[in-house]
Amino acid sequence: MQRYKHSLAITAIIFILVLTLSQCLSKPEKGMATTADLRGTGYIGSAACTNCHQEIHKSYLATAHRNTSASPSTASIKGSFESGRNAFHYRANVKVAMEQRSNGLFQVAYMNDQEKQAFPFGVVVGSGRKAQTYLYWYDDNVFQLPVSYSVWAKAWVNSPSYPADKVRFDRLINIGCFECHGSYIERKGTQQEGERMVDYFDKTKVIYGMDCERCHGPAAEHVSFHSSHPEEKQAQHIALYKQLSRQRQVDLCAQCHSGGHTTKNSIFSFKPGDSLSQYFSSAIxxxxxxxxxxxxxxxxxxxxxxxxxxxxxxxxxxxxxxxxxxxxxxxxxxxxxxxxxxxxxxxxxxxxxxxxxxxxxxxxxxxxxxxxxxxxxxxxxxxxxxxxxxxxxxxxxxxxxxxxxxxxxxx
Ligand code: HEC
Ligand code: HEC
Ligand code: HEC
Ligand code: HEC
Ligand code: HEC
Ligand code: HEC
Ligand code: HEC
Structure with a gap:
C-alpha cells in the first residue's frame, strides 16, 4: 500500500498557530459560556441547547442526521461480529472477517485461513437506515475498509467502488464524507500526490454526526444572551429560518442533498442564509x-x-x-x-x-x-x-x- 508522508515542519507550524489562536479566542468573556468547541469561537456544542430546547434535543437524538457518522463500537456498527456471521467471502479461499480483539474491532483479510492484513474500524459512516461503510486511519490519512454492511440484505457486503473479487484497502478518503456526514474534522493540510489530492487530518479533532449548529450555525452568542435574559421570548443572535427566502431555505439542505461538487470553501462553515454559490465552484x-x-x-x-x-x-x-x-x-x-x-x-x-x-x-x-x-x-x-x-x-x-x-x- 502507498504511504503518504507530509512535511512535519509545516504541520508543526500550523499546529502551533492553531493552538495559540484557540487559546486567545476561547478566553471567556463576561457572561459567555466557557465550553470550548473544536470549530472555534462562536460555536458552543449541542449540550448547551438541552436546557432551553429539551424536547427538540431529545427527539433529535433518534434521527439519521444525528447518527450519520460515529466512532466504532458494537452498538454503532450494525453488522455482526459473531463467529459464523462475521465474514464476507470474495472467493472460496479468500475472506474478510470482522473480529472483536482485545485491542479493538478489526477487518481481517485471510487467504487459505492465513491472516494477510488487519486494520481497525476507525470511523462508521451511515446511521444504519440502509447501509454503513467503514473507514480506517493510517497515520493522518483515512481509507475505506473493504467490507460494508447492508441493512436491507442483513449482510456484510463488498464496499462500493472496490472490485468484487479482490480484497482492497487502498481507497483514499478525503474530507467530503465528513462534510456531508458530520459536523467537523480538523484538516491539517492537503497535498497533491501524483494524480490526486490527499487530505491530512487530526483524528483527535472530530465531531461525529450532525449537531444542532451544523444546521443552525454558530450559536454561542444566542446561548449567552438567553442565559442572561431569561425574560426574552424572541430568539436573538440566531438565524431565523422562516424569514429566509425559499431559495436560501432549500440551499441549507442542498449543501448535502444535491450530490457531490467541487468546493471552493468547506461546507462545514455553511450557515443559514448562505448560498450554494459561496461554496460550490460551479452552479448546480x-x-x-x-x-x-x-x-x-x-x-x-x-x-x-x-x-x-x-x-x-x-x-x-x-x-x-x-x-x-x-x-x-x-x-x-x-x-x-x-x-x-x-x-x-x-x-x-x-x-x-x-x-x-x-x-x-x-x-x-x-x-x-x-x-x-x-x-x-x-x-x-x-x-x-x-x-x-x-x-x-x-x-x-x-x-x-x-x-x-x-x-x-x-x-
Ligand atoms: C438559555 C436558553 C437558551 C439556550 C441555552 C438555547 N436557546 Fe435557542 N432559543 C431560546 C429562546 C428563548 C428562543 C425563542 C423561543 C423559541 O423559539 O423557542 C430560542 C430560539 C431558537 C431557535 C429558533 C429561531 C427561529 O427561527 O425562530 C433556534 C434555531 C435556536 N434557538 C437554536 C438554539 C441552539 C442550536 C442552541 C444550542 C447551541 C440553543 N438554541 C440554546 C433560548 C435558548
Ligand atoms: C451536513 C449535510 C446535511 C445537511 C445540511 C442536511 N442533510 Fe439530510 N441527510 C444527510 C445525510 C448524510 C443523510 C443520510 C443519513 C444516514 O442515514 O446516515 C441525510 C438524510 C436525510 C433524510 C432521511 C432521514 C431518514 O430517517 O430516512 C432526510 C428526510 C433529510 N436528510 C432531510 C434534510 C433536510 C430537510 C435538510 C435541511 C433542513 C437536510 N436534510 C440537511 C446530510 C445532510
Ligand atoms: C455531497 C454530500 C455527500 C457526500 C460527499 C457523501 N455522502 Fe453519503 N450520503 C449523503 C446523503 C444525502 C445520503 C442519504 C440520502 C440519499 O441516499 O440520497 C447519504 C447516504 C450514505 C449512506 C447510507 C446511509 C444509511 O444509513 O442509509 C452511506 C453508507 C454513505 N452515504 C457513505 C458515504 C461515504 C463513505 C462517503 C465518502 C466516500 C459519502 N457517503 C459521501 C450525502 C453525501
Ligand atoms: C438538519 C438541520 C437541522 C438540525 C440538525 C437541527 N435543526 Fe433546528 N431547525 C431546522 C430548520 C430547517 C428549522 C425551521 C423549521 C421550520 O420553520 O419549518 C429549525 C427550527 C428550530 C427551532 C425553532 C422552531 C421549532 O421547530 O421549534 C429550534 C428551537 C431549533 N430548530 C433548535 C434545534 C436544536 C436544539 C437542534 C439540535 C438538537 C437542532 N435544531 C438541530 C434545522 C435543523
Ligand atoms: C406547498 C404545496 C404543495 C405540497 C405540500 C405538495 N404539493 Fe403537489 N402540487 C402542488 C402544486 C401547486 C401543483 C401544481 C398543480 C397544478 O399544476 O395545477 C402540484 C402538483 C402535483 C402533482 C401533479 C404532478 C404533475 O407532474 O402533473 C402531483 C401528483 C402532486 N402534486 C402530488 C403531491 C404529493 C404526493 C405531495 C406530498 C408528498 C404533494 N404533492 C405536496 C403543491 C403542493
Ligand atoms: C394508487 C396510487 C395513488 C395514490 C395512493 C395516490 N395517487 Fe394521486 N394520482 C395517481 C394517478 C395514477 C394519477 C393520475 C390521474 C388519475 O388516474 O386519477 C394521480 C393524480 C394526482 C394528482 C394530479 C391530479 C390532476 O388532476 O392533475 C394529484 C395532485 C395527486 N394525484 C395527489 C395525490 C395525493 C395528495 C394523494 C394522497 C392523499 C394521492 N395522490 C394518492 C396515483 C395515486
Ligand atoms: C412533498 C414532500 C417532500 C418534500 C418537499 C421533500 N421531501 Fe424528502 N421525502 C418525502 C417523503 C414522503 C419521503 C419518504 C418517506 C421517508 O423516507 O421518510 C422522503 C424521503 C427523503 C429522504 C430519504 C430517501 C431515502 O429513500 O433514503 C431524503 C434524504 C429526503 N427526503 C430529503 C429531502 C430534501 C433534502 C428535500 C428538499 C430538497 C426534501 N426531501 C423535500 C417527502 C418530501
Whole structure:
C-alpha cells in the first residue's frame, strides 16, 4: 500500500498557530459560556441547547442526521461480529472477517485461513437506515475498509467502488464524507500526490454526526444572551429560518442533498442564509428533465424540478420534513403534508381501493422508492450488485407503481 508522508515542519507550524489562536479566542468573556468547541469561537456544542430546547434535543437524538457518522463500537456498527456471521467471502479461499480483539474491532483479510492484513474500524459512516461503510486511519490519512454492511440484505457486503473479487484497502478518503456526514474534522493540510489530492487530518479533532449548529450555525452568542435574559421570548443572535427566502431555505439542505461538487470553501462553515454559490465552484444544473437523475443524493434537483415546487411559491424541504424528528416511512403523517396543498383530489381508480388507502399513502404512488444506479451493494453469493432503493423526489404520476399499489390492496 502507498504511504503518504507530509512535511512535519509545516504541520508543526500550523499546529502551533492553531493552538495559540484557540487559546486567545476561547478566553471567556463576561457572561459567555466557557465550553470550548473544536470549530472555534462562536460555536458552543449541542449540550448547551438541552436546557432551553429539551424536547427538540431529545427527539433529535433518534434521527439519521444525528447518527450519520460515529466512532466504532458494537452498538454503532450494525453488522455482526459473531463467529459464523462475521465474514464476507470474495472467493472460496479468500475472506474478510470482522473480529472483536482485545485491542479493538478489526477487518481481517485471510487467504487459505492465513491472516494477510488487519486494520481497525476507525470511523462508521451511515446511521444504519440502509447501509454503513467503514473507514480506517493510517497515520493522518483515512481509507475505506473493504467490507460494508447492508441493512436491507442483513449482510456484510463488498464496499462500493472496490472490485468484487479482490480484497482492497487502498481507497483514499478525503474530507467530503465528513462534510456531508458530520459536523467537523480538523484538516491539517492537503497535498497533491501524483494524480490526486490527499487530505491530512487530526483524528483527535472530530465531531461525529450532525449537531444542532451544523444546521443552525454558530450559536454561542444566542446561548449567552438567553442565559442572561431569561425574560426574552424572541430568539436573538440566531438565524431565523422562516424569514429566509425559499431559495436560501432549500440551499441549507442542498449543501448535502444535491450530490457531490467541487468546493471552493468547506461546507462545514455553511450557515443559514448562505448560498450554494459561496461554496460550490460551479452552479448546480436545475430544471429541464430531471426524471433521469439518480435518486441518490439529488433530492434538491428532483424536488425543484417537480410541479409542486414550480407551481407553488412556498414548497421547501421542511414543508414535508421535520428536521428534529425521525418520521421515516410514516406514510400517514407524510401524506397529511401533501394534503395541506391537495385537499380533495379525485382519482379515477378511487372505487377500486378501500376508503383510507389513498388518503394515508400518497407516497408509494407519487414518490416511489426507485433503484439507485450510484449506490449498489454486492452480497457474497450473488454475481451482480443490487441497487439501493431510494425515494425519488421527482413528484409525478407513476403508472407502474399505481398498478402495483392497487394489486397489493386486492385480497
Ligand atoms: C438559555 C436558553 C437558551 C439556550 C441555552 C438555547 N436557546 Fe435557542 N432559543 C431560546 C429562546 C428563548 C428562543 C425563542 C423561543 C423559541 O423559539 O423557542 C430560542 C430560539 C431558537 C431557535 C429558533 C429561531 C427561529 O427561527 O425562530 C433556534 C434555531 C435556536 N434557538 C437554536 C438554539 C441552539 C442550536 C442552541 C444550542 C447551541 C440553543 N438554541 C440554546 C433560548 C435558548
Ligand atoms: C451536513 C449535510 C446535511 C445537511 C445540511 C442536511 N442533510 Fe439530510 N441527510 C444527510 C445525510 C448524510 C443523510 C443520510 C443519513 C444516514 O442515514 O446516515 C441525510 C438524510 C436525510 C433524510 C432521511 C432521514 C431518514 O430517517 O430516512 C432526510 C428526510 C433529510 N436528510 C432531510 C434534510 C433536510 C430537510 C435538510 C435541511 C433542513 C437536510 N436534510 C440537511 C446530510 C445532510
Ligand atoms: C455531497 C454530500 C455527500 C457526500 C460527499 C457523501 N455522502 Fe453519503 N450520503 C449523503 C446523503 C444525502 C445520503 C442519504 C440520502 C440519499 O441516499 O440520497 C447519504 C447516504 C450514505 C449512506 C447510507 C446511509 C444509511 O444509513 O442509509 C452511506 C453508507 C454513505 N452515504 C457513505 C458515504 C461515504 C463513505 C462517503 C465518502 C466516500 C459519502 N457517503 C459521501 C450525502 C453525501
Ligand atoms: C438538519 C438541520 C437541522 C438540525 C440538525 C437541527 N435543526 Fe433546528 N431547525 C431546522 C430548520 C430547517 C428549522 C425551521 C423549521 C421550520 O420553520 O419549518 C429549525 C427550527 C428550530 C427551532 C425553532 C422552531 C421549532 O421547530 O421549534 C429550534 C428551537 C431549533 N430548530 C433548535 C434545534 C436544536 C436544539 C437542534 C439540535 C438538537 C437542532 N435544531 C438541530 C434545522 C435543523
Ligand atoms: C406547498 C404545496 C404543495 C405540497 C405540500 C405538495 N404539493 Fe403537489 N402540487 C402542488 C402544486 C401547486 C401543483 C401544481 C398543480 C397544478 O399544476 O395545477 C402540484 C402538483 C402535483 C402533482 C401533479 C404532478 C404533475 O407532474 O402533473 C402531483 C401528483 C402532486 N402534486 C402530488 C403531491 C404529493 C404526493 C405531495 C406530498 C408528498 C404533494 N404533492 C405536496 C403543491 C403542493
Ligand atoms: C412533498 C414532500 C417532500 C418534500 C418537499 C421533500 N421531501 Fe424528502 N421525502 C418525502 C417523503 C414522503 C419521503 C419518504 C418517506 C421517508 O423516507 O421518510 C422522503 C424521503 C427523503 C429522504 C430519504 C430517501 C431515502 O429513500 O433514503 C431524503 C434524504 C429526503 N427526503 C430529503 C429531502 C430534501 C433534502 C428535500 C428538499 C430538497 C426534501 N426531501 C423535500 C417527502 C418530501
Ligand atoms: C394508487 C396510487 C395513488 C395514490 C395512493 C395516490 N395517487 Fe394521486 N394520482 C395517481 C394517478 C395514477 C394519477 C393520475 C390521474 C388519475 O388516474 O386519477 C394521480 C393524480 C394526482 C394528482 C394530479 C391530479 C390532476 O388532476 O392533475 C394529484 C395532485 C395527486 N394525484 C395527489 C395525490 C395525493 C395528495 C394523494 C394522497 C392523499 C394521492 N395522490 C394518492 C396515483 C395515486
Amino acid at each position: 444544473k436545475t430544471g429541464g428533465d430531471v426524471s433521469k437523475l439518480d435518486v441518490h443524493g439529488n433530492q434538491y434537483q428532483l424536488i425543484t424540478g417537480s410541479q409542486c415546487y414550480i407551481k407553488s411559491n412556498v414548497l421547501s424541504c421542511t414543508s414535508c420534513h421535520n428536521p428534529h424528528v425521525q418520521e421515516r416511512e410514516n406514510m400517514a403523517v407524510l401524506s397529511q403534508r401533501c394534503a395541506s396543498c391537495h385537499q380533495a383530489v379525485t382519482h379515477s381508480f378511487a372505487a377500486k381501493l378501500p376508503a383510507n388507502a389513498i388518503n394515508t399513502n400518497c407516497i408509494d404512488c407519487h414518490m416511489p422508492a426507485l433503484p439507485s444506479r450510484a449506490i449498489t451493494l454486492k452480497q457474497e453469493e450473488k454475481t451482480n450488485a443490487d441497487p439501493n432503493l431510494i425515494r425519488t423526489h421527482f413528484i409525478s404520476i407513476y403508472p407502474e407503481q399505481t398498478k402495483q399499489f392497487i394489486e397489493s390492496h386486492k385480497n
